[in-house]
Amino acid sequence: MAEMKSTVENRIQTDPLVISDSFEGYSLTYFNLPLHYRDDLQSVLIPYGFVQDRIEALANQIFADLHINLPEQLICLCVLKGGYRFFSDLVSKIQLNNRLHNRRSLPMSLEFIRTQNQPNGQLEIIGLSDLHRLKNRNILIIQDIIDTSSRVEILKQKLEDFQPKSMHVVSLFKKRQSDKDCIFKPDYCGFEIPDHFVVGYALDHNEYFRDLEHICILKESAVSKYKIIDKRFAE
Ligand code: IMP
């Protein structure tokens, strides 16, 4: 019997998947959505399962690129709160790579921070009590979404001061900007999306909508319906 030759390379594209401006999302009627948000959503931009698939591709690529040996560890830095679900799923999928491969591995330690804009315009990092611990370490910043890029750029600059050995940024989403100065390019990115305000999968609007599975576009009416009650709690 002739030997079967696989000519198809199993390569997954790890550049961001580009969602075009003309795509307005899927009709809500195809999805199982919580009753409490049904009237506030315009459409489903990216279904949960699709997000999971992209995260798997990102995890595989990060594992392939950044594998290291103990005692070194990759410090996976979760930017709360919006990044918590992406962080959790990405780390789990990297762990799966660790179980499936026996020639290379990626030991990880997990850290959690919050960033808060101060009244003086400064960005404060809350949660990493000893930033000097980052000296000579490998860091992966795990971020939910990049809009104007200002937060991630300032965060990166601040962390550079502590002289890490390497620093990479992975963002699940990056908004395509036409009128804003968005020059920051994350090292890894799941989706490039149109310039809509999106919620779900831990991304919020004033602390609402984190408890929604799919990435959805908000209706205009919902923006004012869920106004900021106390600015101190805005992430
Ligand atoms: P940037 O500094 O303008 O890039 O903003 C990044 C942060 O703003 C993210 O970490 C989110 O917390 C928030 N953000 C920006 N766009 C959205 C959105 O469409 N939905 C939810 N949060 C967003």
Ligand code: MG
């Ligand atoms: Mg927020």
